[in-house]
Amino acid sequence: MTDAPRRTALDATHRALGATMTDFAGWDMPLRYGSERDEHVAVRTRAGLFDLSHMGEITVTGPQAADLLDFALVGNIGGVTTGRARYTMICNAEGGILDDLIVYRLEDQGYPTYMVVANASNAQVVLDALTARGSGFDAEVRDDRDAYALLAVQGPESPGILKKLTDADLDGLKYYAGLPGTVAGVEALIARTGYTGEDGFELFVRPADAVALWEALTEAGKDVGLVPCGLSCRDTLRLEAGMPLYGHELTTATTPFDAGLGRVVKFEKTTNNGDFVGRAALEVAAERAEAAPPRKLVGLIAQGRRVPRAGYPVVSADGTVIGEVTSGAPSPTLGKPIAIAYVDAAYATPGTEGVHVDIRGSHEPYEVIALPFYKRQK
Numbered sequence: 001m002t003d004a005p006r007r008t009a010l011d012a013t014h015r016a017l018g019a020t021m022t023d024f025a026g027w028d029m030p031l032r033y034g035s036e037r038d039e040h041v042a043v044r045t046r047a048g049l050f051d052l053s054h055m056g057e058i059t060v061t062g063p064q065a066a067d068l069l070d071f072a073l074v075g076n077i078g079g080v081t082t083g084r085a086r087y088t089m090i091c092n093a094e095g096g097i098l099d100d101l102i103v104y105r106l107e108d109q110g111y112p113t114y115m116v117v118a119n120a121s122n123a124q125v126v127l128d129a130l131t132a133r134g135s136g137f138d139a140e141v142r143d144d145r146d147a148y149a150l151l152a153v154q155g156p157e158s159p160g161i162l163k164k165l166t167d168a169d170l171d172g173l174k175y176y177a178g179l180p181g182t183v184a185g186v187e188a189l190i191a192r193t194g195y196t197g198e199d200g201f202e203l204f205v206r207p208a209d210a211v212a213l214w215e216a217l218t219e220a221g222k223d224v225g226l227v228p229c230g231l232s233c234r235d236t237l238r239l240e241a242g243m244p245l246y247g248h249e250l251t252t253a254t255t256p257f258d259a260g261l262g263r264v265v266k267f268e269k270t271t272n273n274g275d276f277v278g279r280a281a282l283e284v285a286a287e288r289a290e291a292a293p294p295r296k297l298v299g300l301i302a303q304g305r306r307v308p309r310a311g312y313p314v315v316s317a318d319g320t321v322i323g324e325v326t327s328g329a330p331s332p333t334l335g336k337p338i339a340i341a342y343v344d345a346a347y348a349t350p351g352t353e354g355v356h357v358d359i360r361g362s363h364e365p366y367e368v369i370a371l372p373f374y375k376r377q378k
Helices: 011-016 036-045 065-072 120-133 158-163 207-220 231-240 279-291
Strands: 020-024 027-032 048-051 056-061 085-091 097-105 113-118 140-143 149-154 178-183 186-191 200-205 295-302 313-315 321-331 336-344 356-359 362-369
Touching (some): 011 207, 027 036, 036 231, 048 207, 056 065, 056 120, 065 120, 085 120, 097 120, 120 140, 149 158, 186 207, 200 207, 295 321
Antiparallel strands (some): 020 027, 048 149, 085 097, 097 113, 186 200, 295 336, 295 362
16 A cells, blocks of 8 residues: 655645645645646736645754865855755765755754755655764754744745735845744745746745645735745746756766755865765766766746656657757746757757657657746846
8 A cells, every 4th residue: 555645734725725736855835826827827917825844854953064064065054144045956976966956054052953844755865864974073963844834925926915914134134044024923944045037935834834825825915916826837847947956857877966966065064084985986977077068057038838746758859869858848938848858968068959759659849948947037
């Protein structure tokens, strides 16, 4: 027997709103409430409200918490100041990506305290790896997945919506930062680290407070067109913004350098004498990426109407396989199908001609572009 999917604190709310639910990484999550295209457009032009309570929160705290994270992860976590966040990755000894993460440095509790946020599908893997790598460090790794619900309001109207409900200094809250505050009477960690390509906020709260906060945000956003949004439009939003998704652009078979994200690997960090899990393999990957990377991650825009999907071959004009699609969908913003793909370096230059996607035997022409497809005007 398989275990029944877990349900978030907002499960009854989603069902009352008529959401189409789906099993995602062992959680019953809203896929869409109505039209995923309408939800996507709402986030690009107004605001959308998401339940992201399936994400995995892991607290790392203690005198050597920073040392542990600098050893376990590829980033320079010791350099993160209180109230800031960092995008980073956890790799295996071979340099393959176990997950991409956001690490928040919380207010110190007598010693450094961090919240590591993992993807739902990898939360247990990350927890196990941090626990194992924490051996010998004076620090605690704590599974806090049940301690939080996570709501996100994303889109250009999101600052105005949130300002109706909090006196926290949102104007002073930078991108990739978080501060404790009260939102609609609910204690929250207010973060600004979205996954849609738009401005927005993530609110980490107690599960018991999730419904009241959802209702308050819904009411506060009513006049500016805020709508509830599911995982389907979250995927097309991040795809347009060129943001990688674990299991697609990022896998244990890829290094951060393969994915064009070598900037997250900090060889120069000073803690642990600069040593961290995967360092030797990542140094080799860095050299290869600088010299002659075999494949590069690119954007593809369809010249026709057929939609590419993950796993479809990318082929040259003569039908030779030159790559593979990792993510693909119709783009509501561009009005055309788009894809992210790994392609041979010779075909990765924007504007390269003769690139096609094999869609069930039909070779459809695509334009090669540099990611992202969409960048908001600030």
